[in-house]
Amino acid sequence: MGADVINTSSGAFTKVAAMQSTPTKDLTPKPIVVEQGLTVFLGGAGMIGAYNADMVAAFKEAGILNAVYGNYSSLITGWDKHVPDLVDMLSDAASVVLYNQDESDPVVFEYGEIQKCKYGGEYIEKKYIYGLITIKSNSVVECTPTSDMLAIKIGRDISKIKTTEFPLSALEITKPIPKIGQFNIVGYSWGSVVAARTAMHYARSGTKIDHLVLIGAPINKSLKEAVSNHPNIGSAIIIDLKDKGDPIYAGMTDKELVDSALELGRQMPTAEGHFYYSGDSAEGKARRRELAKLLYSKGLR
Structure with missing residues (x-):
């Protein structure tokens, strides 16, 4: 038998063709691109x-x-996609007062001065007009007069309230928290409230969080x-x-x-004052670049 025949215990095998082995894939080393850092921007009411x-x-520029x-x-998740932009914007704007305090703050909303009354040696708050806090009636109660015709206060028992979750997924962001580079959150107006809570x-x-930037932020002292x-x-x-004339701070x-509000x-x-950075004009674009x-000069990368 010739060299092209191989005898084994299983029988004789004849070579019928010869082919040089070649790689099926390009084995040249390829660079791996790793995204460095993440900067999240959250805009004003409606985020539109x-x-x-x-x-x-x-x-990026x-x-x-x-x-x-x-x-x-502020609407039920997904509903903002099915309502007019104006409705979404007004809903967010009206919801600011429900989000603009820290989770540890027992006061959710307070407008005006609730009448202060002394009873049992301690000052407590008495229900006044539309106030939501009251005390038991008593014939001897000393109250400090207040000039506010309308006073509202909404409180909460923070020990019984579940912490509101604000992960990136709730902001419709699918990118992960960066392992390399900075993690920055920038918020403007309503977006600054959400940015602070996030x-x-x-x-x-x-x-x-490397940098948290709050622009025109209507947040309370606690947050x-x-x-x-x-x-x-x-x-x-x-x-x-x-x-710029913005009443918000x-x-x-x-x-x-x-x-x-007025x-x-x-x-x-006119995209002025509080809306200084939101204009769609050439001037608005120039302001955003400024x-x-x-x-960038403050360290964001």
């Missing part, structure tokens, strides 16, 4: 408008990479102090727009917020 995508574009914008609606959600669970003092929030950057009371209504059509450069 072209300025959201343009703000993200401005971040300034050198703040891997920026995305999210959406959190930052506290992650900070309290042990996740580090402002919480984000400013938590050790897992590296830098809390608060940008009030008072120099971080640390304001609910009464100040409610009383500013002024906000006047400012919205903002992005400012945040």
Whole structure:
């Protein structure tokens, strides 16, 4: 037999063809792209408008990479996709007072001064007009007069309330928390309320936020102090727009917020004051790029 025949215990095998072995895949090393960092932008009430995508574009132009914008609606999840934009916007705006305090704050909403009364040696609050807190009637009660014709206060027992969850998935963001680079959250107006609550959600669970930026933030004192003092929030950057005529500022009371509604209504059509960074005009785009450069100078990457 020739060299092309191999005898084995199982029989004789004849070679019928010869073919050089070649790799079926390109084995050349390929670079692996790893996304570095994540910057989340949350816009104003309704979280609609072209300025959201343009703000993200401005971040990238300034050198703040891997920026995305999210959406959190005060409506039942998904409903904001099926209602007019104006309805979604008004719903978010009206809900600010229900979200703009820290989870540890026992007061949800307070407008005006509730009448203070002394009974049993301690000062407690007495039901006054539309107030929601009352005491048992007693023939001897000393009350401090108040000039407010309307006073409302909504409280809560914080020991019985489940913490509100604000993970990225609730903001319709599918990207994971970055393992390399910065984790930044930037909020504007209603978005700043959600941004602050999101930052506290992650900070309290042990996740580090490098920069939290709150622009024109209608948050109460309790939430402002919480984000400013938590050790897992590296830098809390608060940008009030008072120099632009905005009546909104971080640390304001609910009464100040409610009383500013008319002024906000006047400012919205002209994209001035509180709406300084939301305009769709060329000037609005230029303002957003100035903002992005400012945040880059403050350390966002």
